[in-house]
Amino acid sequence: MEGCHNDGNSNQTVVELVGDVDDMETGDAPDSSNHDGVAMSNQTGGARGSNWTQLGRFAGPATDAAYQSASYDISGYMASNTRIRFLSSSSLGTRDYLYVDNVRIVAAAVLANDDGRGPDYCFTEGETEDYLYDPTLEFGDAPDSTNNESHSMAAYGGGVLGNFPTTINPALGGPVGMCHILRQGTTPFLGRSVTAENTDADRLADSDPLYNILPLTDQPNNDGGDDAIPSRLILPHCQAIQVPFTATVPVATGALYVNVWVDWNRDGDWGDPGTHAPDQVVCPGGPLSEWAAQNLLIPAGTTGVYHGVATITSYNPTGSTQVWMRVTLTRQQVGAADGPRQDGSGPGMCVDGGETEDHFRDYGPTAVKLISLAAAAHGKAIQVTWETASEVDNAGFNLYRREAGREAYARVNGGLIPAQAPGQEQGAYYAYLDPDVTPGVAYEYLLEDVDLNGTPTSHGPVVATAPYFIFLPLLER
């Protein structure tokens, strides 16, 4: 939108509306720096006639700090030639300024497409005349090969592409991602933090500040606000697990819903029904859905930090240590008010409030089965030894040391101590000599295995005391 500087006559800025529009909102605007009126009106009628309807008037206080916001239901004015104009009062002074910012036209109705996904649009209008950088949208950050760069992204190793619904550009032909509108101080979100994006998951700078996905360098998972679920979960095969989650509700609001998707068959999407090979996701109890937890309720009126638990049946026939998960918080139930989108995709528009978190972590069993870990004096040094029974997905080890009873551990080795049996169901024996010890001092050692995802797992500690050496004088006769 334009910023209007009044020259003594009334100014206007017009927004063209094309398509199906149900609701119009302005964010932190308009603000008039004087007590003059600003009219927002819309025009319908043939040939863009003079048939304007005033939706509201604003009278801003004489301070630039007091922005105003307003929301209007304009569904009654839907027409192919509907326009919205912002009209300043002719009584604005010659030194008064008017800024209109963060205007959103939101379509509330979802029309079915062939695939049942609904129309694919989600847009913001305006935002240029505010001098603050102010992104207010929220997206997922799972790899999406239908991105604005037309660049394939990997979901896992072995050439499995990511086809998760993350970006929202309908022209790309892929599934449309979740998109949330954030409102400072009132938006409920997952975990303890949420970060804002701008325009799309792979477009324009975020507040993080990395784009959520960087297709050209194949870097997904850049959203800094993904903090709703534990950093590590064990995912067994065909067993129920409990996934604790948190959400923050700054001010009391209506019912909220948490949904969880897991790419059980590790094929780069969350849409598998679990009935057809090769997309089979079947346990003895029957087929599973990748829509793993459905519409968990956070009751209306909840405020503060909410703690919930999602009980889901885990599927992991190969003992994979990699999986992509999506967790969403929305005001609407998935599959009801928003239409069918059971694969984690968005309803085709940006929804008010909530958050989408995409998590890629090592959820498998620890990469290393450790048989023994010991530390003992060895000459002038201390030798730490350990033996493994298997090292599936193990990259290597780090060794940490501290003087017994002291606070902080420090790493002993330089580079990672490489795995001797990487990716194999067999073990190896290791010995690490630590010569940099003070005689008589007891040291505690922690061993850390690091898997191929970079996930560390600690073992120990074990303790050894550096030996004293007694030098006997050699007498010459």
Ligand SMILES: [Ca+2]
């Ligand atoms: Ca996000």
Ligand SMILES: [Ca+2]
């Ligand atoms: Ca979060």
Ligand SMILES: [Ca+2]
């Ligand atoms: Ca974010």
Ligand SMILES: [Ca+2]
């Ligand atoms: Ca899948």
